[in-house]
Amino acid sequence: MGYWYWKPSYPLSHSWRLEQSPLWVVFRLNIYSSQFWRLLYYDLGYMGLHGATLGIFLVAGFAIWGAVNGNGAFVRADVNDSLLLLQAFIGTVMFTALTLSAADKERQTATKALAETNHTLEKRVIERTQDLEIAKNEAESASRSKTLFIAQMSHEFRTPLNAVIGYSDILQMGMLGDMTPDQTERIGFIKQNASRLLGLINDTLDIAQIEAGKLTLTESRVNTQYFFDELLQGVKSLTAKKQITIKTVYHQTIPERILIDAPKIQQIIVNLVGNAVKFTPEGVITIEIGANMPNEWFFAVRDTGIGMSAESVKQLFEQYTRIADATTKSIEGTGLGLSITKRLVEFLGGTVDVQSVLGQGSVFTVNLPLKPL
Amino acid sequence: MEKLQALVVDDNWYNCNIFRIALEKAGYEVEIAYNGRDGLAFLETKPYKILVIDLQMPGLNGIEVLTEIKDSPIRKKMYILVVTANAYMATEDLEDLSDMVMFKPVNIADLTFFLERVKRIVL
Numbered sequence: 001m002g003y004w005y006w007k008p009s010y011p012l013s014h015s016w017r018l019e020q021s022p023l024w025v026v027f028r029l030n031i032y033s034s035q036f037w038r039l040l041y042y043d044l045g046y047m048g049l050h051g052a053t054l055g056i057f058l059v060a061g062f063a064i065w066g067a068v069n070g071n072g073a074f075v076r077a078d079v080n081d082s083l084l085l086l087q088a089f090i091g092t093v094m095f096t097a098l099t100l101s102a103a104d105k106e107r108q109t110a111t112k113a114l115a116e117t118n119h120t121l122e123k124r125v126i127e128r129t130q131d132l133e134i135a136k137n138e139a140e141s142a143s144r145s146k147t148l149f150i151a152q153m154s155h156e157f158r159t160p161l162n163a164v165i166g167y168s169d170i171l172q173m174g175m176l177g178d179m180t181p182d183q184t185e186r187i188g189f190i191k192q193n194a195s196r197l198l199g200l201i202n203d204t205l206d207i208a209q210i211e212a213g214k215l216t217l218t219e220s221r222v223n224t225q226y227f228f229d230e231l232l233q234g235v236k237s238l239t240a241k242k243q244i245t246i247k248t249v250y251h252q253t254i255p256e257r258i259l260i261d262a263p264k265i266q267q268i269i270v271n272l273v274g275n276a277v278k279f280t281p282e283g284v285i286t287i288e289i290g291a292n293m294p295n296e297w298f299f300a301v302r303d304t305g306i307g308m309s310a311e312s313v314k315q316l317f318e319q320y321t322r323i324a325d326a327t328t329k330s331i332e333g334t335g336l337g338l339s340i341t342k343r344l345v346e347f348l349g350g351t352v353d354v355q356s357v358l359g360q361g362s363v364f365t366v367n368l369p370l371k372p373l
Numbered sequence: 374m375e376k377l378q379a380l381v382v383d384d385n386w387y388n389c390n391i392f393r394i395a396l397e398k399a400g401y402e403v404e405i406a407y408n409g410r411d412g413l414a415f416l417e418t419k420p421y422k423i424l425v426i427d428l429q430m431p432g433l434n435g436i437e438v439l440t441e442i443k444d445s446p447i448r449k450k451m452y453i454l455v456v457t458a459n460a461y462m463a464t465e466d467l468e469d470l471s472d473m474v475m476f477k478p479v480n481i482a483d484l485t486f487f488l489e490r491v492k493r494i495v496l
Contacts, residue, residue: 158458162477166391169481
């Protein structure tokens, strides 16, 4: 051991103890603790190229030292053999160490790149989230202002209409003195047109309301037959001036009580029957109510009116589209009714089907999910 | 027989006029306030049997007026008819503030029916 000694950085003294030696660290190592292996792994990992070089020198040094002293596996009869073997050994160790070191370097670079990518991604996610948050807030505020606008419009339209319809009513009811039949008729015209304007406003605001996503579901249990009887009693007034009979057919399949959004169903039926009345000069309108599947119920409005061609059926539910030809020109409407109907049905999770034959009539079928009571 | 007193609170002159005609035809004596503050002042002066009130008014609005008189003794002796042009208004809030809500444009036949019913209950 004469060739090699370890010189401490501090002077040796009588008080020198093992604890002061760097080897103390080795003595104290507890190889049974996972902490040790983790530290070792990390140290080796971080040692990299320098560590490998140092390792080669150490191992080669020991090998040479051993061979020179005539100890170890490298001692052969011929010195040349011994040196060749030693060279081969050192070369192998060196290449192994270099390969490992390169692999480790690569790993470190990859880890760094990954960390950078990760960081960039995180930053981007944060940016995107902020963008989305801003967009969401903008959309929400737009929706809020739209709703406010709807309410305001409704108010601004209805206030003057209240005066028009109110005075017409007052005059027509003879509250300000008797009117000649001619005058009463003309007042009736004013009222009719004002009501039509009101219908227009209601439809437009309904569409705006639907588009602002302001529909809410208000479901209640109803007695099917009672609900439809009462509803269709009200609808009958639509046929006042025409030679039209309204018939109701209840299929045995419909449950006695169902869970529905009554106001929306009412609006849908009034729209569909109103439509049927509009396009039926005279004849029969049949309303069928039933259930043909365990989880679905339907109602169908069948008329014997003027019907539609296949092309017309296609564009039927488009907004502001009215089927315009010679036969329908004289019929008034906003072109919003069926669009509203379709949107309401879709909101309720159902579908509308139309079958129509030109000159024979149309059938509008609304299929809706049958909800458990 | 003494006539029943009615108060109309609305900022629109035409609407007030319509309500005045309908109320007078139904046999009420009508007074009109064109804003919420005047309406509150009028309510102090006489025992009104019917209050017809609009919601959207400059200054003190209808809801504020109704909230103000909610717990006062005059509320108990009076029928309140709210007439609003805002058809998208949630009527649940008005349930304990008023007895009846009508949306503009008001059907005069409906209004007359309501007035007659109140008269039959009161007299």
